[in-house]
Amino acid sequence: MSVYTPVSDDEMRVLLQDYAIGKFIALQGIAQGITNSNYFLTTTQGRYVLTVFEVLQAHELPFFLELKQHLSQRGVACPAPIARRDGRFNSTLAGKPACLVSCLAGRDTSLPTAAQCFSTGAMLAKMHLAGADFPQHMANPRHAAWWQAESQRLLPLLDESDAALLHSEIAFLAAHPDSHLPGGIIHADLFKDNVLLADDAVAGFIDFYYACNGSFVYDLAIAINDWARQSNNQLNPALQAALLEGYQSVRPLSSDELAYLSIAQRAGCIRFWVSRLLDYHFPQAGEITFIKDPNAFRDLLLDLQ
Ligand SMILES: Nc1ncnc2c1ncn2[C@@H]1O[C@H](COP(=O)(O)OP(=O)(O)OP(=O)(O)O)[C@@H](O)[C@H]1O
Numbered sequence: 001m002s003v004y005t006p007v008s009d010d011e012m013r014v015l016l017q018d019y020a021i022g023k024f025i026a027l028q029g030i031a032q033g034i035t036n037s038n039y040f041l042t043t044t045q046g047r048y049v050l051t052v053f054e055v056l057q058a059h060e061l062p063f064f065l066e067l068k069q070h071l072s073q074r075g076v077a078c079p080a081p082i083a084r085r086d087g088r089f090n091s092t093l094a095g096k097p098a099c100l101v102s103c104l105a106g107r108d109t110s111l112p113t114a115a116q117c118f119s120t121g122a123m124l125a126k127m128h129l130a131g132a133d134f135p136q137h138m139a140n141p142r143h144a145a146w147w148q149a150e151s152q153r154l155l156p157l158l159d160e161s162d163a164a165l166l167h168s169e170i171a172f173l174a175a176h177p178d179s180h181l182p183g184g185i186i187h188a189d190l191f192k193d194n195v196l197l198a199d200d201a202v203a204g205f206i207d208f209y210y211a212c213n214g215s216f217v218y219d220l221a222i223a224i225n226d227w228a229r230q231s232n233n234q235l236n237p238a239l240q241a242a243l244l245e246g247y248q249s250v251r252p253l254s255s256d257e258l259a260y261l262s263i264a265q266r267a268g269c270i271r272f273w274v275s276r277l278l279d280y281h282f283p284q285a286g287e288i289t290f291i292k293d294p295n296a297f298r299d300l301l302l303d304l305q
């Protein structure tokens with residue numbers, strides 16, 4: 001259940017006065033999603049998605065909403081934020097930051113086909129190219145300095161072999177950084193549940209709230225690690241190849257990027273192994289946390305080494 005903040009029809013009617021998108025017809029909570037409260041909003045002019053942010057703070061929102069506007073204007077399949085009458089994208093509802101975005105067709109999948117992996121790879125490359133002239137910068141809050149610092153809290157809690165693996169892998173990544181590789185705006189969380197598909201085509205990337213600056217090959221690696229990962233936490237070679245082929249159909253990788261890809265995949269494993277371990281060992285009081293299996297990324301890491 002992902003509606004933590006109830007929004008009444010009357011509250012929505014009041015908020016709609018700040019927008020020029022017609023009159024209220026209906027508001028329906030969306031069951032999927034973990035972090036935020038999401039609703040489908042229908043007005044006399046169309047269908048939209050209302051998000052009430054449960055964790056992000058108001059001052060953090062403009063970067064993500066302006067990025068979505070930039071990308072959607074350049075043909076990247078993603079929700080377009082809806083501007084208020086005063087020109088802003090961000091609103092407040094129930095004392096929390098909120099926004100309206102366009103409603104996309106399509107559904108996510110947990111069992112992608114090779115054709116869907118190809119389309120996702122191609123759209124990711126398109127996103128990387130489209131971000132080139134986005135004027136804002138956001139350092140990655142969950143990269144090398146973060147996993148180095150957070151691992152200090154985790155190491156005493158892990159069994160001996162996991163602790164040794166985490167420690168040695170972080171040292172390996174520190175010795176093999178990606179800072180020399182092409183980069184720009186990355187999604188940084190392009191898992192299967194963050195892509196809406198209409199048959200084989202990408203209807204839209206969603207959940208841009210980890211988007212930041214980073215290397216393109218790292219972003220691609222994060223996507224491969226989820227889209228091609230099978231239930232045994234090993235990669236399906238055909239799905240991995242399809243995602244890579246789709247990406248390269250739009251933006252061919254340099255030989256340096258290709259050589260680094262497997263290291264980037266190991267970095268992607270560390271990123272999500274660490275965040276899932278933190279959710280498991282240090283659940284935030286008062287924060288809604290759905291704990292995903294940390295061992296999935298440990299096991300994939302062992303397979304990639
Ligand atoms: N622009 C959109 N158009 C259509 N459906 C959307 C849109 N945005 C979100 N959804 C639907 O709402 C669901 C929840 O959205 P999302 O995954 O962004 O939730 P969240 O709680 O904000 O983030 P997360 O689950 O990653 O923590 C999606 O699975 C999708 O079905």
Ligand SMILES: N[C@@H](CCO)C(=O)O
Nearest residue numbers: 189191272275276292
């Ligand atoms: N995609 C992440 C959660 C959101 O960052 C995970 O599966 O661990």
